Amino acid sequence: MLRRDHQEFLESVQWDEDPAWQEEPVGSDAPLGPYREASQWEVPAEESLEDADPEVDDSIRLWLRRIGRVPLLTIEQEVELSRMARQGCAVSKKALIEANLRLVVMVAKRYRGRGLSFQDLIQEGNLGLLRAVEKFDDRKGCRFSTYAIWWIRQAILKAVGDTGRPIRVPNHTHEIATRALKAATFLEQALGRAPTDAEIAERVGCELSKVPTLRRVLMDPVSLEAKIGNTDAQREDFLEGGDSDPLTAATRSIAREQLEAAMACLSDREREVVRLRYGMDDGVFRTLDEVAAGFGVTRERIRQIEQNALRKMRVPLESAGSLELV
Numbered sequence: 001m002l003r004r005d006h007q008e009f010l011e012s013v014q015w016d017e018d019p020a021w022q023e024e025p026v027g028s029d030a031p032l033g034p035y036r037e038a039s040q041w042e043v044p045a046e047e048s049l050e051d052a053d054p055e056v057d058d059s060i061r062l063w064l065r066r067i068g069r070v071p072l073l074t075i076e077q078e079v080e081l082s083r084m085a086r087q088g089c090a091v092s093k094k095a096l097i098e099a100n101l102r103l104v105v106m107v108a109k110r111y112r113g114r115g116l117s118f119q120d121l122i123q124e125g126n127l128g129l130l131r132a133v134e135k136f137d138d139r140k141g142c143r144f145s146t147y148a149i150w151w152i153r154q155a156i157l158k159a160v161g162d163t164g165r166p167i168r169v170p171n172h173t174h175e176i177a178t179r180a181l182k183a184a185t186f187l188e189q190a191l192g193r194a195p196t197d198a199e200i201a202e203r204v205g206c207e208l209s210k211v212p213t214l215r216r217v218l219m220d221p222v223s224l225e226a227k228i229g230n231t232d233a234q235r236e237d238f239l240e241g242g243d244s245d246p247l248t249a250a251t252r253s254i255a256r257e258q259l260e261a262a263m264a265c266l267s268d269r270e271r272e273v274v275r276l277r278y279g280m281d282d283g284v285f286r287t288l289d290e291v292a293a294g295f296g297v298t299r300e301r302i303r304q305i306e307q308n309a310l311r312k313m314r315v316p317l318e319s320a321g322s323l324e325l326v
Contacts, residue, residue: 060119067101078144082136093133100148104129107152114160121156128155177214180204184296194297194305197268212272215294262316263309269295270309277306 073081073096084092104125111121132148157175183203187195197211206214259280263271276294279285292302 060122064105067098067105070099070102073099073145075143079138082133082138082144085133086137096133096144097129100129100145101126103145103148104152107149108156111156111160116160120159124155124159125152128152131155173214176204176206180206180211180214181294181296188297194269194295194301197272215272216276258316259313262313265312265316266309270305270312273302273305274309274313 078096081092081096085096104122108118108121108125112118116124128151129148132144132151135151136144136147138144180200183200184195187199187203191199198208201208201211204211204214263274266274273291273295275281276286276291277288288299288302288306292299295302
């Protein structure tokens with residue numbers, strides 16, 4: 001029998017087709033997309049649903065405790081319930097959902113820190129689970145729990161891309177950027193050094209030229225009104241205004257050319273760090289923590305890369321008479 005809190009949740013669901021889900025999510029190039037990709041995503045091993053994270057309040061902990069006591073379904077039970085659900089049995093749909101709510105939580109835990117609260121991630125994942133129940137066909141030879149992971153992930157990624165960031169990022173781009181970040185972290189631990197863009201591109205399976213762009217996707221935009229350090233200066237104070245006089249504009253143009261020339265002695269990684277730190281491409285000065293997040297390394301590592309880059313640039317800038325820029 002379904003418990004009252006679960007029953008109220010399940011009965012509140014509108015089982016009609018949601019227009020937002022009319023199209024197959026990104027990554028599905030055919031109706032069999034979820035089945036084709038499901039084999040790549042194993043059902044997570046048993047783990048505690050409760051979390052010591054402060055973000056998980058008491059009400060969520062209580063709910064997690066309750067769904068954690070719901071027995072897992074056997075393969076035979078999944079098949080039977082899915083067949084009855086496909087024939088329109090609402091009770092079977094509810095039972096299938098209830099038995100897999102913990103799966104939503106396990107997937108949602110992996111996407112925290114992307115701009116949505118843990119509770120919102122769970123809610124979005126629940127929508128993916130509902131979609132999986134509607135679409136699942138046991139005749140395709142795939143377990144429901146494995147198949148559902150694909151839809152849960154797609155629902156969460158869609159929500160993160162749509163509402164988790166000030167600027168919307170397409171699902172597939174955000175997912176590739178996430179893979180690039182994980183690849184960078186893995187390679188640094190495996191190699192004992194910061195990986196090159198080429199190594200990241202090879203591991204992710206993307207073009208080398210796209211790595212810098214993917215790195216920036218996960219960086220949060222910074223307001224031009226944000227303060228610089230403990231001063232009253234704002235970031236916009238360091239940007240060139242549109243009403244600069246010709247002499248000032250010419251001076252800045254020359255200085256920028258000298259700076260670009262000095263950066264020729266840097267490695268690709270050093271050059272990218274300098275550009276991000278000083279907003280050379282978009283006028284946004286980024287903190288060490290922001291740049292570190294994009295590269296998948298520590299804050300201290302970015303500081304070391306920056307200092308090394310500035311030391312390299314010192315000689316050519318001294319020769320050009322632009323030492324004050326560094």
